[in-house]
Amino acid sequence: MVVLQVVVTGGAGQIAYSLIPLIARGLVFGPATRVHLRLLDIPPAAQALEAIVMEIQDSLFPTALEGVLGTTDEVRAFEGAQVAILLGGFPRKPGMERGQLMAKNVGIMKRMGQLLERHASRDCKALVVANPAATNCLVLAANAPSLPRKNFSFLSRLDHERMVGMLLEKANSVLAAGTASHAVRSERLRPADVRGLCIWGNHSDSQVPDASSVEFCLNGNWVPAQTILGDSPWLKLQDANAVAGAGGGDYLSEAVRNRGAVILAARKLSSAMSAANATAAHLGDWLCSPPTGKTVSMGVFSDGNPFGVPEGLVCSFPVQCGDLSGANRGGWNFDSDFRLTEDVSRQLAVSVAELEEEREMAFSILNG
Template sequence: MAAPVHVMITGAAGQIGYALAPMVCRGAMLGPDVPVVLHLLDIPPAETALKGVAMELVDAAYPLLKGIVATTDVAEACKGVDVAVMVGGFPRGPGMERKEVMGKNVAIYKGQASALEEHANPGCKVLVVANPANTNALILSNYAPKIPKENVTCLTRLDHNRALGQVSEKTGVPVSDVKNCIIWGNHSSTQYPDVNHGTAGGKPIREAIGDDAYLDGEFIATVQQRGAAIIAARKLSSALSAASSVCDHIRDWVNGTPPGTWVSMGVVSPGGEAAYGVEEGLMYSFPVTCVDGKWSIVQGLTIDERSRALMDATAAELKEEKAMAEELIAAM
């Protein structure tokens, strides 16, 4: 076996962390023959629960699991990590203003960026899950300059997978045969789930479904609001599907996307034509392919006027979030 890959999960005692850790240990993230050392981080009030998670991982006797670091010390957790999955964050509670939530998360991610900067391996790949995911990732990237900009991403694979699932249900085509949907922009209700370039069972999705009104209306709203619908149904947020999507995101990033297939990732926009006109420096979700641990934005897609307007609207929200974060940081 190769040397173990050190994988950090923050918020590890929470629902997503609890679902994610066993998936990593079974090889769903890095592959069935890649050993791992798990670095589990949570806040001091969750320390006892964190110990319980570590105990269960030991009891499960995963052959790939070569060690566990369970800690409430961010520096200890970040030491020597190769992959960092940033699940922990301050959740929005009843009556809380967006700016208040962002202020708390700006502080958290600024601090965690410093710890990664100092203690993680130089080529560490970072995936931010906690909301607002795009802006949290941007903050982290800005305050961990030793980590290459392209190595900091945010999770829109959950939205991407939701889009694939909706198309599969509508067409009856197995989800494995639905390809190349796109999530443009923010992991929020302004995101644009785009099927214009995707296929289902080898046919263009629009042809396979044959209902443009559905695809331009109900489909988009369903994907945008899926998280809220799951909270309404189970009184808890999406944990299982989020954890599975984290594994998909990292697996494809590290091991490569299948030929002829692209996926959605939140990445720092390079600006210009290569970024479909999205402003440089925004953490924006694009269709990407991955080879040798590096992502590339899919080029040459035709963007119609309707899509352009939706892509611009979600970019405008991200610009607003970025400005708000910068204002909060300046006031610290």
Template sequence: MASLEKSTLKVCITGAGGQISYSLLYMICDGKMFGKDQPVTLTLLEIPVVLDVVKGVILELEDCGLHLLKSAIATADPREAFDKVDVVLMVGAFPRKEGMERAELLQRNAGIFKDHGAIINDIAKKEVKVLVVGNPANTNCLIASTLAPSIAKKNFSCLTRLDHNRAVAQTAAKLGIPTCDVKKITIWGNHSNTQFPDLAHGEVNVGGVKKPALIALSDDAWANGEFITTVQTRGAAIIKARKLSSAMSAAQAICDHMRDWYFGTMDDNWVSMGVCSDGNPYGIPDGLIFSFPVRIKNGTWEFVPGLTFSDFARGKLDVTVKELMEEKSVAFEFLGVK
């Protein structure tokens, strides 16, 4: 007896003409994000001057002959893009230009994400899952979720999985083991240079023996120094070497984030997600989008409870909290939101 095809998932990608989306779109249509049996339709949002680029990408997707792709449209109209969508991947954002202060970047993006959040609130499905990638991702996500009060805050998240993947990869490389043998690494805080990549609760498998990551590494100077700065500044290192920002790895991280959000995490592991801090067990002020360790089941994330911190770690958390509070203040003042 033939199996019934799943209902088609409607997915919107903003910034669809950029290099991240160019890598991401194939992954979605090849089943790497939502599964090999999940058909999708795509609404690809871009500014008008980039629409022809997006139309060219659609032609390429058609030429790939990917059976999961039912249809794709390019549009510059957010209302068309967000109408009745199941998933929104907010990849696009106003880029930081030479000489631009961070406050100006925050204000430019506040207007964009205010408008998009309000439209998502009005016309997207109420169970929509929204992932914000465009920087400053945490605060952009906070703005969008604030302007979408009819959609649960738990349905909004921002991407810190790229930082998480970088931290796992650095740990694996240091120990000479596969990345699949590194678990329970955490990215805390902002997707910026103040983020705190944390090995304190990590677990590794070295030669068939499970150990706490810090014991296996036996190098506190590296764990509290080079490891943290390498993860924090990895994006800048890629730009310096490649003359372009991360694209392939960012697309992979988006795919990982959404796949886990849909299908769940393993019982013996967790992932890092930028999520609403309301009710968190770690004393982070409510009302921020903050990267935490989370476990996911049945499409819903929950904070990992019961983790402890050294004075060193708490100091790192305080720094990234301060930055996010300042970003929130600048953005909300510009929006006239309390």
């Protein structure tokens, strides 16, 4: 029996708390894959880790979990790891400068990269969730140079799922009101009935939530979003620096960019359940699905790809995932059919400039 070795850093944090049951129920790596889970956290969280291991034991998860290790020993956590889920990081404190936050987190990612390089499987796949996710991913990979660059990714899927959810909410309310031009449908649209969207760029306010080619599957046929929504300005891409900050939803792109802040303000905690679900979806599509032709947003290395982003930057793109059978486990490709509109191109350039700035800041911190 094959057992997949999975390390989760930040194992005592709130996203991990929602992610562990998804892994343990076989909803991330598939019901046929047994998982040995290593939960890593820092010494002040050791007791919390112990409690989480007790809770896992008490949850009587059926079969997907082969074993669990809750540890503050980094080497034990990373030894032979085949999948690394990097949630662990330093949260922003009041009054903290961006540079100070970056300094804390790139230091952590440098260490995680060294652990991957020295102790993980040579084909380990790494997903960075911890912020600043794109730059963290770059630093991680730079410190694990013997692992293929295609094995590194960061999570932009939560923003992608937020956009799908908002499109569905809007389209279903139009359909329910019966005001769409040629649209008559009794059933609600589901997530699989939406395609053609992408989150481009950095994982920050400069991200580009692109709905310019969105289609809905209506009565079995793919139709442009406008068939249901009309020529609504809501779909139009707003400039990132024009975001009002209220998250009120005059524009879809504004609402997607502000969603995290709106949830934080209401819950007094950042998104965790939805972040765990997006992490599960990202890993499931990347590592466990047969090729479906579905396009998803994923932060990956640019290789001078079809979209003109400079080679060597880590950036969110539209990608299609391959399969996990045999040697091809974890393949993905850019969706080169995706067309950049002028607006998206212009805003992506702004986000790419920010990524370049962050890269410079990160490496000047690391090089002392």
